Amino acid sequence: MKLTQAFKNKEFVITSEVGPVKGCARNGHNAAFIAEAATIKSYVHAINVTDNQSAVMRLGSLAASVLLKHAGLEPIYQLTCRDRNRIALQSDLLSACTLGIDNVLCLTGDHLKLGDHPTGKGVFDIDSVQLLDIARGLNQGHDMMGNDLTAASDLALGAVVNPNFQPLDLQLLKMEKKIAAGAEFFQTQAVYDPKLFEAFVRKVEGFGVPIQFGLVLLKSPKMGKFMNEHVSGIKVPQALIDEMASVPEAGYKDKSLAIATRLLKEISPMVQGIHFMPLGWSDLVPQLAATAQDASR
Amino acid sequence: MIGTAKKPFDEILAALQGFQKIGMVGCDGCAKVCLTGGSDEVAALAQELKAQGKEIVFEASPERTCNMAKAKPILDPLKDQIQASDALLVLGCGGAVQITRYVTETLGLTLPVKTGLNSVGHMDTTVPGTVAVEQCQECGDCILNDTGGICPVTKCAKGLLNGPCGGSEDGKCEVDPARDCAWVLIYNRMVALGEVDTLKKFVGAKDYSKAAKPRTLYIKEGRVA
Numbered sequence: 007m008k009l010t011q012a013f014k015n016k017e018f019v020i021t022s023e024v025g026p027v028k029g030c031a032r033n034g035h036n037a038a039f040i041a042e043a044a045t046i047k048s049y050v051h052a053i054n055v056t057d058n059q060s061a062v063m064r065l066g067s068l069a070a071s072v073l074l075k076h077a078g079l080e081p082i083y084q085l086t087c088r089d090r091n092r093i094a095l096q097s098d099l100l101s102a103c104t105l106g107i108d109n110v111l112c113l114t115g116d117h118l119k120l121g122d123h124p125t126g127k128g129v130f131d132i133d134s135v136q137l138l139d140i141a142r143g144l145n146q147g148h149d150m151m152g153n154d155l156t157a158a159s160d161l162a163l164g165a166v167v168n169p170n171f172q173p174l175d176l177q178l179l180k181m182e183k184k185i186a187a188g189a190e191f192f193q194t195q196a197v198y199d200p201k202l203f204e205a206f207v208r209k210v211e212g213f214g215v216p217i218q219f220g221l222v223l224l225k226s227p228k229m230g231k232f233m234n235e236h237v238s239g240i241k242v243p244q245a246l247i248d249e250m251a252s253v254p255e256a257g258y259k260d261k262s263l264a265i266a267t268r269l270l271k272e273i274s275p276m277v278q279g280i281h282f283m284p285l286g287w288s289d290l291v292p293q294l295a296a297t298a299q300d301a302s303r
Numbered sequence: 304m305i306g307t308a309k310k311p312f313d314e315i316l317a318a319l320q321g322f323q324k325i326g327m328v329g330c331d332g333c334a335k336v337c338l339t340g341g342s343d344e345v346a347a348l349a350q351e352l353k354a355q356g357k358e359i360v361f362e363a364s365p366e367r368t369c370n371m372a373k374a375k376p377i378l379d380p381l382k383d384q385i386q387a388s389d390a391l392l393v394l395g396c397g398g399a400v401q402i403t404r405y406v407t408e409t410l411g412l413t414l415p416v417k418t419g420l421n422s423v424g425h426m427d428t429t430v431p432g433t434v435a436v437e438q439c440q441e442c443g444d445c446i447l448n449d450t451g452g453i454c455p456v457t458k459c460a461k462g463l464l465n466g467p468c469g470g471s472e473d474g475k476c477e478v479d480p481a482r483d484c485a486w487v488l489i490y491n492r493m494v495a496l497g498e499v500d501t502l503k504k505f506v507g508a509k510d511y512s513k514a515a516k517p518r519t520l521y522i523k524e525g526r527v528a
Contacts, residue, residue: 088461092508114468117460117478128461135465136508150508168469176490180466183505195469238470238477 007080008108008162010190012051013216018302019279020295021082021193021218022046022288023054024074026065031073039070040077042288049292052080052109054193054281058089061121068098072105082164083107086115091131092140092150099144103159111164111193112137135183138163142188165189167217168239169197169206178209185215193281196222196233196240200272207276216278221294223284224265226258227251263290267297274301304333305369305396306426306435307340310419315348316355318417319390325357326388328378328403329364330395336428337435339420340364340394348394348419360388368399371406378406390415396422443513443527449501451492456509458485464506 012019024039031037043053053074057067071081083102090098102110114134118126132140140150147158165184171177181192192215197203203219210217222240224230230247233240246265253261274280280298282291310318319325327345334340342364349359361384365377378385385391385407393400393416404416424437440457446464447454456462460478467486470477474487493499519528 114461114463116470119460119478130461130463131511132508133461133463133465134468135505139505140508166469171467171469171471172473173487173490176467176486177469179490179499179503183465183503187505238472238475238480241472 007051009052009080009082009164010162013191013278017051017279018274018299019052019191019216019218020050020282020298021052021054021279022050022282022284022291023056024070024288025056025059026067026070028062028064031065031070034073037073040073042286043074043079044077046288046291046295047079049295050282051279052082054082054084054111057084057086057113057115058121059116061088061116061118061123063121063123068102068105068107071102071107075106080109081107082109082111084111084113085137086113087130087132087134087137088115088118088128091129095132095137096140096144096149099141099161100155100159103144103161107161109162109164110141111166112141112189113166134165135180135187138165138184138187138189145188162190163188164191164193166195166220167192167210168195169203170195170239170241174206174209181210182213185213189215191216191218191278193218194220196220196283197273198224198242198246198269200269203273204276218279218281219270219273219277220281220283221266221269223262223282223287223290224250225262225285225287226255259287259290262287263293266290266294270294270298271301274298277302304336304426304428304435305398306423306437307334307337307394307396307420308423309339310421312351315392315417315419318419319352319357319392322389322415323356323358324360324387324389325352326360326381326385326391327362328368328391328393328395328399329362330368330393330399331364332367332369332373332395334368334395334399334420335364336431338432340399345394348392352392360384368393368395369402371402374399374402375406375409378403379410382410382412385410385414386412388414390417392417392419394419396420398422441514442509442511443518444510446506449504449506450489451496451498453485453489453492455485455489458483458488464509466502 024043055067055071067084071083074081118128144159147155167181227247227250230242329340329345331341345362365374367373393403400418425439426435427438442456471484476482476484
């Protein structure tokens with residue numbers, strides 16, 4: 007099912023995310039990420055499948071998306087420009103549609119230097135705006151050079167935006183280009199400051215595209231500190247890190263749930279959905295999804 | 304300027320293994336500016352090689368070794384010395400190394416031509432003698448007219464054409480926090496110039512056929528093929 011249909015139906019769209027394993031998952035073996043996703047199947051509309059996230063080489067997002075589909079889940083196939091040139095990107099989009107994928111999230115991709123193959127050659131032949139434009143063209147029945155396809159693809163096109171970005175107007179300039187290029191829904195980078203998010207929402211209200219608030223579950227004070235120091239584009243307020251640190255380690259999960267609940271209650275009314283990035287704590291997603299659904303009404 | 308950096312001495316020695324008599328060719332153009340291959344650096348490396356037991360047959364540093372018009376008048380008269388060498392060691396960019404090889408071929412000589420430098424980019428000389436920053440990828444399709452004179456193909460780690468990625472933070476690049484995000488620089492400059500609307504235009508996929516290597520520039524016709 008296309009996510010765009012759920013947005014059209016005015017549903018509050020909940021998605022979560024899994025990262026494919028670093029290894030082969032033939033015949034469903036070594037596929038704990040599928041099992042993790044399956045546990046939240048009835049609480050989410052779809053599950054993002056990351057594409058060699060953080061530039062760490064793993065099982066491909068298309069294969070993992072297909073495994074999710076076979077398990078009865080709705081995948082959002084993430085596709086980055088880092089590792090593929092224009093031929094490979096278009097071919098993979100056609101492959102995805104052929105294999106039953108309905109949703110694709112078009113991203114630039116983290117730089118190779120951040121991952122486990124820093125000596126590799128980054129491709130970046132195409133950027134995320136161009137990728138959306140190209141994907142829309144495939145949906146219309148032609149490749150980027152204008153050559154006809156024997157059959158068009160039929161993919162819902164998603165994109166990402168980072169409300170933390172300064173200057174925000176520059177990020178929004180790119181967001182508008184993505185919309186003009188064919189983006190039909192947006193998932194945001196993780197934001198921990200409701201006021202900052204509200205300022206972002208006010209600026210994009212007139213853009214006419216559904217937005218899902220991105221929520222990375224804060225799992226420990228150390229993780230918050232790590233994200234501030236090493237994950238560019240995400241800012242965790244010191245007050246939240248201190249709040250996590252105020253409880254013993256055994257209480258981190260409860261505290262994480264409390265913080266996420268608070269954020270969702272504030273932010274859900276501003277958006278058309280939530281995108282969870284639970285980093286293994288998918289068991290918190292059902293309760294948080296219910297909180298978000300309630301708060302959105 | 305073509306930026307160059309010295310190869311580790313051990314790597315140079317390994318490249319010269321088995322060759323006793325060495326002819327040295329520097330470059331008093333870019334490599335001199337980079338303090339890697341001007342006459343002074345050639346002389347210094349010659350001393351180090353002598354200390355390792357090598358014989359230095361000759362030292363020469365054309366004004367621009369990549370330019371036949373400059374290199375050939377210096378190297379041609381050295382034919383006998385080149386012939387007496389077991390190998391040449393060039394302290395210049397990749398172009399200088401290959402032109403030196405080419406000159407030896409025009410002289411009817413066949414001998415190994417090795418390099419002592421790594422070429423590291425088309426650079427400026429913002430702080431002469433101190434820092435050089437990469438400025439251009441020679442993509443063959445310059446877009447500086449539309450980006451405030453700041454090249455995203457070079458200065459953005461991902462070469463993005465339609466704006467920044469989401470990894471930029473506080474105006475710095477996700478790849479190296481010490482480096483400015485090219486797109487924040489471009490945006491601020493376009494705001495100052497009153498040309499932000501230019502950045503709102505969709506930039507299509509780059510025509511990399513214009514950068515398809517190896518390119519030949521037909522100078523009189525101004526044609527690239």
